[in-house]
Amino acid sequence: MRLSQSFLPVLKESPSDAQIASHKLMLQAGLVRQTAAGIYAWLPLGWRVLQKVEQIVREEQDRAGAQEMLMPTIQPADLWRESGRYDAYGPEMLRIKDRHDREMLYGPTNEDMITALFRDDVKSYRDLPRMLYHIQWKFRDEVRPRFGVMRGREFLMKDAYSFDLDEAGGQRSYYRQLLAYLRTFRRMGIKAVPMQADSGPIGGKLSHEFIILAPNGESEVFYDAAVESIDLDRPGLSYDDDAGLAALFNEVTGSYAATDETHDPARWAMVDDKAKRTGRGIEVGHIFYFGDRYSKAMGLKVSGRDGDMVTPMMGSYGVGVSRLVGAIIEASHDDNGIIWPEAVAPWKVGIVTMRADDEATVAAAADLYQKLGAAGVETLYDDRDERGGVKLGGMDLMGLPWQIIIGPRGLKDGVVEVKNRASGEREELTPEAALAKLTS
């Protein structure tokens, strides 16, 4: 992408609305614009990142054996009456009426709908187990949205649902998602710690939330460093290996990890002092096993092996996709701007010309831009007629992992500068060497 032809509005000062780093940076670097309280438009830069995050989530769900589908944002109220949640769900649910005065709502989640869909077409134990997911916008009319996209009213969420014949099967599905989540967050280049969670109003026995550590996190966290070093690539750990999955689960639950809500000082005291880790965190995922809570209420039954009717056991597994974008920034930035982990960066490389009026500079930049593109490296080329400093500041703010800085001074010696955003390291390389380095 050539910056001169793009819509990437970067602000010199950050709007006064924003309070925390990620929110400020998202506005300043032009990722989002607020449309109403807790509702955001995603501009090209933010949208690219959001899609990267979404794609990682999607790939890991697919690997775990879940099938993607798409359910609507608008749902009929009657669906929620069936599960008994329509009246139970508070004012966070956005209730609307269509022109025929039918009661509708903008979905805050989809357990009810998926249960109905599954019920209507699945009749036999042979069709179980199944795991389904979709990535869709949700709306929860929070009393007080804040922190930008981390606590918005409208948000993009991946929610998966598992259907199993019995509790053991449900547990297996849960373990699979646990592994999928650990792999998902690791791929994004962030540290997300699984913590035993209170399963809350949904009810159920198994529940974990995944917390990204960030100084501005909403809750305080306490955990044993051992949970950070779980090997996810070891032999025997696969989605088809029950023993391996169970071992993983034991490893996760065997180490103390809790937020302030569930913190147990007595158990905490038993953790080795050297392994104790505390800090603040942001919840980016939550997995639940809730058994027959919805299947029972909504009459989901299948014929069992012996001809009897069986009520499937369910679980649901959420990832706050849009929230993750904010959370990643919260966990990865400095005074100059965002520092994207490469896996979610909007572009891998940014090219800056220090002198847009120097022919050799522009030619070298255009050549590198073309070659990087041909090699499949996502590159943003700042070809604007701006001063070097302005462009460098912009690059730092936008946080692309690599910058190639090209100017007459270096070209005189046949080199360009390659800068790593995260470490700040700079190297002077020939354009060919720079190309080789960034395409390898």
Add this chain to the structure above:
RNA sequence: CGGGGAGUGGCGCAGCCUGGUAGCGCAUCUGCUUUGGGAGCAGAGGGUCGCAGGUUCGAAUCCUGUCUCCCCGACCA
């Protein structure tokens, strides 16, 4: 929902107390000079001061109502 704060060119703000017809920085546009970490000079464009009433000869400014946004708390992916 309780408590606090704010709405004035695109962004950040001053002006309001003590009414007299709107200003500053940045951004934008034009020209010239500049050019390796957010340039200088000269000029230009852009605002019914959130909205609605009221007081007054006159309202950004005073009064009433209303909407929106932000912050703290309670609540949440």
